[in-house]
Amino acid sequence: xxxxNTVLGTIPAEELGLVAVHEHIGYxxxxxxxxxxxxxxxxxxxxxxxxxxxxxxxxxGGTFVDATGICNGRxxxxxxxxSKKTGVHIIASTGFVGGDTALPFFARASVEYLTGHFVHExxxxxxxxxxxxxxxxxxxxxxxxxxxxxxxxxxxxARAALATGVPVLTHLAIDAENAVAIFAExxxxxxxxxxxxxxxxxxxxxxxxxxxAEQGGRVGFDTFGYETELEDPPFWxxxxxxxxxxxxxxxGEGHLDKVLASADAxxxxxxxxxxxxxxxxxxxxDLIPDLRAxxxxxxxxxTVFVDNPAAFLTIRR
Numbered sequence: 236x237x238x239x240n241t242v243l244g245t246i247p248a249e250e251l252g253l254v255a256v257h258e259h260i261g262y263x264x265x266x267x268x269x270x271x272x273x274x275x276x277x278x279x280x281x282x283x284x285x286x287x288x289x290x291x292x293x294x295x296g297g298t299f300v301d302a303t304g305i306c307n308g309r310x311x312x313x314x315x316x317x318s319k320k321t322g323v324h325i326i327a328s329t330g331f332v333g334g335d336t337a338l339p340f341f342a343r344a345s346v347e348y349l350t351g352h353f354v355h356e357x358x359x360x361x362x363x364x365x366x367x368x369x370x371x372x373x374x375x376x377x378x379x380x381x382x383x384x385x386x387x388x389x390x391x392x393a394r395a396a397l398a399t400g401v402p403v404l405t406h407l408a409i410d411a412e413n414a415v416a417i418f419a420e421x422x423x424x425x426x427x428x429x430x431x432x433x434x435x436x437x438x439x440x441x442x443x444x445x446x447x448a449e450q451g452g453r454v455g456f457d458t459f460g461y462e463t464e465l466e467d468p469p470f471w472x473x474x475x476x477x478x479x480x481x482x483x484x485x486x487g488e489g490h491l492d493k494v495l496a497s498a499d500a501x502x503x504x505x506x507x508x509x510x511x512x513x514x515x516x517x518x519x520x521d522l523i524p525d526l527r528a529x530x531x532x533x534x535x536x537x538t539v540f541v542d543n544p545a546a547f548l549t550i551r552r
Contacts, residue, residue, distance in 0.1 A: 255498065261504060263506035402429065459497065
């Protein structure tokens with residue numbers, strides 16, 4: 236039987252249900268949780284987060300993948316409490332959003348050290364929580380090209396994925412040629428990698444989503460809801476119809492089996508106010524209705540949100 240690591244233990248992949256594959260319980264840059272301008276108490280963050288996860292569950296959501304890497308606000312004991320409270324499976328990440336978000340401690344870390352660290356968090360647990368990571372996060376630092384640390388993280392992620400069977404999820408799909416080359420050198424099949432954020436308003440024109448899919452990689456359209464139509468849109472926003480058309484065009488090219496979708500929303504952001512009104516429930520309240528209105532059938536919607544995530548997240552050695 237296929238298995239997946241959640242913060243409360245390993246479960247059959249068949250129990251994941253509808254998956255939000257790239258989200259955040261609370262994301263911030265290192266130290267941002269101490270920013271007094273936006274600081275919230277743990278109680279305030281809890282009060283803000285529980286209703287969103289409960290609504291997600293009531294809408295039919297089964298699993299929330301928290302793509303918050305090391306140094307960016309992970310709190311696995313908190314995740315475990317939320318999962319018990321709301322009934323939502325939560326999958327935690329090991330790895331880093333990018334080398335530029337890693338604390339100086341990791342700046343000179345070897346590939347071997349990083350690999351061991353990732354493997355420990357997947358097979359033993361994160362800190363003393365007992366909660367094990369179910370996905371490895373990697374990313375390209377600001378600037379659009381991998382740094383030396385980024386490359387070491389990608390290589391370590393590939394080795395940890397091969398050793399443990401969990402998949403890799405990327406922040407940004409730019410510099411994909413370097414990423415694909417590293418994974419190939421390490422022998423990691425690209426169907427174990429989800430190249431994320433191909434749809435964001437900054438990098439959409441730079442990403443090679445079709446090429447990634449043709450190489451065998453999975454492709455994440457996972458910034459749905461960050462729209463230029465918002466009252467105060469973030470810099471990575473994009474027109475709603477433009478993103479939807481991009482998504483439908485990619486599926487129409489024959490890549491339904493490679494695509495996953497999410498909203499990349501923060502339940503309760505750390506160190507910044509977040510984007511007003513944007514939550515994981517954009518998937519149910521806006522995205523799925525938009526897909527239906529555009530003519531995507533229920534079987535295809537299930538493929539995007541249930542079948543493809545289950546295949547991706549399954550532990551496979």
